[in-house]
Amino acid sequence: MQTALADFIRDTPEGREADAILRKCVHCGFCTATCPTYLLLGDENDGPRGRIYLMKQALEGQEITDKTRLHLDRCLTCRACETTCPSGVQYGRLLDIGRKLVEEKTARPAWERVKRRALAAVLPRRFLFAALLALGRLARPFLPERLAEKVPASTPAAGAWPALRHARKMLALAGCVQPALSPGINAAAARVLDRIGISLLEAKGAGCCGALRFHIGYQKEGLADMRALIDRWWPMIERCGVEGIVMTASGCGAVVKEYAHLLSHDLAYAAKAEKISAMTRDVCEVIDAEFGRIEPILAKGERVRLAFHPPCTLQHGQNIKGVTESVLARAGFELTSVPDSHLCCGSAGTYSILQPELAERLKKNKLTALASGEPRLIATANVGCQMHLAAGAALPVRHWIVALEERLS
Numbered sequence: 001m002q003t004a005l006a007d008f009i010r011d012t013p014e015g016r017e018a019d020a021i022l023r024k025c026v027h028c029g030f031c032t033a034t035c036p037t038y039l040l041l042g043d044e045n046d047g048p049r050g051r052i053y054l055m056k057q058a059l060e061g062q063e064i065t066d067k068t069r070l071h072l073d074r075c076l077t078c079r080a081c082e083t084t085c086p087s088g089v090q091y092g093r094l095l096d097i098g099r100k101l102v103e104e105k106t107a108r109p110a111w112e113r114v115k116r117r118a119l120a121a122v123l124p125r126r127f128l129f130a131a132l133l134a135l136g137r138l139a140r141p142f143l144p145e146r147l148a149e150k151v152p153a154s155t156p157a158a159g160a161w162p163a164l165r166h167a168r169k170m171l172a173l174a175g176c177v178q179p180a181l182s183p184g185i186n187a188a189a190a191r192v193l194d195r196i197g198i199s200l201l202e203a204k205g206a207g208c209c210g211a212l213r214f215h216i217g218y219q220k221e222g223l224a225d226m227r228a229l230i231d232r233w234w235p236m237i238e239r240c241g242v243e244g245i246v247m248t249a250s251g252c253g254a255v256v257k258e259y260a261h262l263l264s265h266d267l268a269y270a271a272k273a274e275k276i277s278a279m280t281r282d283v284c285e286v287i288d289a290e291f292g293r294i295e296p297i298l299a300k301g302e303r304v305r306l307a308f309h310p311p312c313t314l315q316h317g318q319n320i321k322g323v324t325e326s327v328l329a330r331a332g333f334e335l336t337s338v339p340d341s342h343l344c345c346g347s348a349g350t351y352s353i354l355q356p357e358l359a360e361r362l363k364k365n366k367l368t369a370l371a372s373g374e375p376r377l378i379a380t381a382n383v384g385c386q387m388h389l390a391a392g393a394a395l396p397v398r399h400w401i402v403a404l405e406e407r408l409s
């Protein structure tokens with residue numbers, strides 16, 4: 001596609017990157033077929049090709065309207081279009097640049113600004129979020145049904161964290177909302193890795209990976225969260241001999257793997273960010289590589305029917321496909337077939353809060369697809385998807401590492 005970027009952005013790093021991405025797009029439209037919002041709404045501007053065109057117009061200096069913002073807001077950032085595109089268009093990167101521009105050049109209505117600011121203030125702060133969750137539980141009986149189902153009635157206990165006893169060590173991210181919503185995920189990962197011969201550590205005071213604020217229009221604050229996390233991790237990487245960073249939330253993993261790119265222009269952090277991205281693995285990659293160590297201790301017996309939902313941040317963001325499914329099948333689960341498993345469930349970070357109608361429709365479709373093979377359990381790899389699906393599912397929804405641990409004798 002030919003481009004003529006406007007003077008204000010042409011010679012900036014973002015302008016050059018956006019220009020290179022736009023030039024790769026040949027406007028073929030293959031990506032529209034796998035775009036969840038295009039499939040729901042049938043509007044070209046609610047598909048990747050239309051959004052790319054809207055962003056091109058904005059970058060070329062044409063007027064940016066509320067309509068441009070609406071179509072970009074409706075994008076899930078699921079990046080299904082990116083893994084479909086035969087020309088290698090990095091839609092996700094372009095969207096980061098386009099959204100920043102739209103945020104700068106348009107004014108949101110006051111209520112929307114308040115809502116976004118509140119989300120950016122609360123969600124990345126673990127203790128504030130935990131306190132509000134506790135309050136939400138108390139108020140649950142009085143909340144409207146749609147709001148009440150978003151507040152889980154209880155949090156299952158995490159169980160014991162194994163003692164630090166192995167020479168091999170890896171670092172895990174506790175994250176921002178996961179410890180309050182599902183503290184058992186990292187604890188289960190620590191116990192499974194302990195059986196493999198790897199001790200899992202969490203850095204004290206390590207907070208949000210930055211994805212939350214970065215993706216809802218506060219890119220500067222998101223980058224500050226990333227630097228703060230690097231500052232917490234770096235001493236442990238230098239002094240504790242950790243061989244890798246393990247991610248149990250694929251949403252965080254996708255972003256941490258992009259630190260190298262996102263902080264590449266920051267002289268103080270670029271080298272550290274590059275090392276951290278290179279060290280980062282989703283927990284399925286680690287278990288897959290070490291599977292032989294847990295194989296002898298797997299319980300034999302009935303194969304439980306399980307439907308796996310691969311989060312977009314795993315299959316499109318990190319391009320990891322089939323690995324978790326293969327681990328679960330080798331661990332003795334019978335995986336049911338799930339139609340349209342490439343489509344987003346509607347969780348998408350804060351999307352389910354900011355675009356509730358679309359998110360509900362996507363969830364309904366996803367739950368129907370997941371239930372179609374008559375599983376006894378739904379498993380996924382990101383706490384956001386887990387909570388979103390659980391609010392409305394007739395079956396239990398868990399993180400797959402928790403389900404795997406239950407098969408270890």
Ligand code: SF4
Nearest residue numbers: 025026028029031085
């Ligand atoms: S992003 Fe890729 S698939 Fe979509 S229109 Fe452009 S070249 Fe075609």
Ligand code: SF4
Nearest residue numbers: 035075076078079081
């Ligand atoms: S990121 Fe997802 S919702 Fe957004 S344009 Fe691409 S496929 Fe569609």
